[in-house]
Each structure stands twice: as C-alpha cells, then as structure tokens.
Amino acid sequence: MYFGKAKEPHKGGRIPPNQNATTKFPVLHAGNVPHYPDLSKWNLQLYGLVKNPKLLTFDDLLHYPQSSVTNDIHCVTGWSRLDNGWSGVKTKDIVKGIGIMPEAKYVLLHAEEGWTSNVSIEDFLAETSLLAHTHDGERLTPEHGYPLRAVMPHLYFWKSAKWLRGIQFLSNNHPGFWEKNGYHMNGDPWKEERFSFD
Numbered sequence: 001m002y003f004g005k006a007k008e009p010h011k012g013g014r015i016p017p018n019q020n021a022t023t024k025f026p027v028l029h030a031g032n033v034p035h036y037p038d039l040s041k042w043n044l045q046l047y048g049l050v051k052n053p054k055l056l057t058f059d060d061l062l063h064y065p066q067s068s069v070t071n072d073i074h075c076v077t078g079w080s081r082l083d084n085g086w087s088g089v090k091t092k093d094i095v096k097g098i099g100i101m102p103e104a105k106y107v108l109l110h111a112e113e114g115w116t117s118n119v120s121i122e123d124f125l126a127e128t129s130l131l132a133h134t135h136d137g138e139r140l141t142p143e144h145g146y147p148l149r150a151v152m153p154h155l156y157f158w159k160s161a162k163w164l165r166g167i168q169f170l171s172n173n174h175p176g177f178w179e180k181n182g183y184h185m186n187g188d189p190w191k192e193e194r195f196s197f198d
C-alpha cells in the first residue's frame, strides 16, 4: 500500500503502480559520498557461506566477463528512470568459483560507512542483476556509486547498493539499513512492496 498518491493504471506496462517516469537521474542516499582518488585503496570482499572467499581489486573485476544491459529503475520515493545502460559484471559471473554453500539463502550487500541492503539469493543471482561500473557509457560519478554499485532493476532501487565493498552470503535474512527503518525485506515494485507493513 502507498499513501502518497491515488492509484494510477500502469503506463504501457513499464511503469510499476504509483511511479512516475523522469528523465533526470536523481541522487539519493544516506551519509557521505566517498571519493577514491586512488583505486588501489578499493576492494570488494565476497564472503560468508562460501567455500572460497575472495578479495577482488578493481583490476580483478575488469578481468571478469563484462556485460552491458539496459533496464528501468524504480525508486521507492516514486520516480522511475527508463532505459538505463549499465556495464559491469553480472552477479552470476562474479560468484563463479566461490562455492556458495547450499545453506546460503540471502545476501547482505555492504557499502561504505556501514550502509547495507538485503536480498534473497535468487534476487541477487537474477539474470538481470549486475555489479556496474558504467552508466550510459560513462564511468559512474561519485554520487551514483563510483567505482562500483549493484544494479538489481527488478527490485526498488534502494536495494542497489552504491559504493559496494562487500557481498556476504547468509542463511538468514538480515535487514539492511532501510529495511531496519521500515522498508520491505523484498521490495518488488510490481507488488508495491515498499514498507514492511505492505
């Protein structure tokens, strides 16, 4: 349920209920924008319920298969941005060789400053889920998550952690930053899973 606006019919089937398309790219986050003048200080940790934990540098990441996808993003505050071009590494490619254990059912994404978001392992490994370094042909700007962000377009955009630093595989569903503050554990925009009471 969403109290902000009257219900509208889906527009052309691409805009989830009670969302409005914008051509702008709003910037939304809690906390500060990190800056990396030197990418050698950045790394990405894959850990938790995996047989082979990994610590990847940005250069390692560029040696994985690179994918480009176009998709629509839907922010829980009501804006949707259509036709975003993203490039990076698909989540299903980044997990190759880490040996995810069968008990791993959830993923907690860790960003700078301790910010987190939680998703099911199916949502994390969805065909459309990407770890992106590029948006519409340009490297991410600091505000939009440089050097690496998650993009899971089938969920509200708050799940898509900017400034990603860790991917933790867990047996239980740990609420992330917004989820602890009343946002939905799943966050499917087509079902309007905005708040935990929806």
Ligand SMILES: Nc1nc2c(c(=O)[nH]1)N[C@H]1C(S)=C(S)[C@@H](COP(=O)(O)O)O[C@H]1N2
Residues within 6 Å of the ligand: 025, 026, 027, 028, 029, 030, 031, 075, 076, 111, 112, 115, 143, 144, 145, 157, 158, 159, 160, 161, 162, 163
């Ligand atoms: N690390 C981090 N990632 C985050 C957030 C945040 O506060 N911190 N906010 C989320 C929210 S609520 C949204 S809508 C999108 C916004 O991404 P954008 O600023 O690139 O549009 O980032 C998501 N990722």
Ligand SMILES: [Mo]
Residues within 6 Å of the ligand: 028, 075, 076, 077, 157, 158
């Ligand atoms: Mo958001």
